[in-house]
Amino acid sequence: MEAKLLQSLHLTTWTGSDSVFPKPNNSMGLSTRFERKRRVNMLKCNLVQTVKPVTGRRASGLKVSCASQNSPASVLESETFTTEEDLVLKKKSEEIEPCLSGRCIYLVGMMGSGKTTIGQILAEVLGYSFFDSDKLIELSVGGTTVADIFKLHGEAFFRDNETEVLHKLSTMHRLVISTGGGAVVRPINWKYMHKGISVFIDVPLDALAQRLTAVGTASRPLLHHESGDAYTQTLKKLSKLWEVRSEAYSNAQVRVSLERIAAKLGHGDVCCVNPTQIAIEALIQIEDYLKK
Structure with a gap:
């Protein structure tokens, strides 16, 4: 499958994944999914032929980057899969994986919501x-950053390439895809994601405002703000983006609420919820959706 994917998207592996993901403790009797050689989850891509930079009318969508750089340590960062949460995650993934029938999983949400971190955990298990x-869009235009793409080419150019990337990925199987925060505003993107x-x-x-303020917003073109308190300005910008996108997010087939997770775990603050706990909840909610 992976060879087909690489051929279709003209992707080549970036580095051996043994240097990226830790090897499990064999004494735990983990499944072969954890014992097999790790494959790279971040792939370098050359999309010049299959996903060419495209231009078109300006879309109404808004762009954000999706990585949360200050997320708590996750199962991917630990030396062994030894915690109770890790075992729950492993068990749930083994239960749900056959039911997915190879369908891709698309993570959507506001910037800073941890889609990249959660996506990497889900893909691994x-x-x-x-x-x-x-990242695929950046590589498709020669490695230009999202911020620079917005600055040099405008949002419409970025949105058109985002749609083309999602189109190509929708033809594949067994992928977890972290999408940009503004991908949800184009109906055509939902057509691809709902495959x-x-x-x-x-x-x-x-x-989100606390997290983004802590790591900085320089790489996020839609969060540039004037002088003043950084948290207040960031929250204000996020609130405006939410007004535009909240209805679109409701198109997602599965919702994973950090407030709900925090309540279930007895936490008074959603910031206490770690990526492994979010990944577990995502698998539970996906399983419930598949049972409908």
Whole structure:
């Protein structure tokens, strides 16, 4: 499958994944999914032929980057899969993986919601490959950053290439895809994402503002703000984006609410919820959706 994917998207592996993901503790009796050689979840791509930079009318969509750089340590960063949460994650992934029938999983949500971190965890435990759509767009235009694409070419150019990337990925199987925050505003993108299973990572805006303020917003073209308190300005910008996107996020087939997870775990603050716990909840909600 992976060879087909690489051939279709003209992708080549970036580095051996043994240097990226830790080897499990064999004494735990983990499944062969954890014992097989790790495949790279971040792939270098040359999309010049199959996903060419495209131009078109300006879309109404808004762009954000999706990685949360200050997320708590996850199962991918630990030396062994030893915690109770890791075992729950492994068990749930083994239960749900056959039911997916190879369908892709698309993670949607506001910037800073942790889609990249959660996506990497889900891809690893399900034996899927991981893609960050923003990174693919950057590579398709010669490695230009999202911020520079907005500055040099405008948002419409970015949105057109985002749609083309999602179109190509929708023809594949066994992928977890982290999408940009604004991918949801174009109906055509939902057509592609609904070929798989779309999962909305729902994080309160104040928590997002805290996280984004802590890591900085220089790489996020839609969060540039004037002088003043950084948190207040970031929350204000996020609130405006939410007004535009909230209805679109409701198109997701699965919703993963951090407030709900925090309540279940007895946490008073959603910031106490770690990526492994979010990944577990995502698998539970996906399983419930598949049972409908």
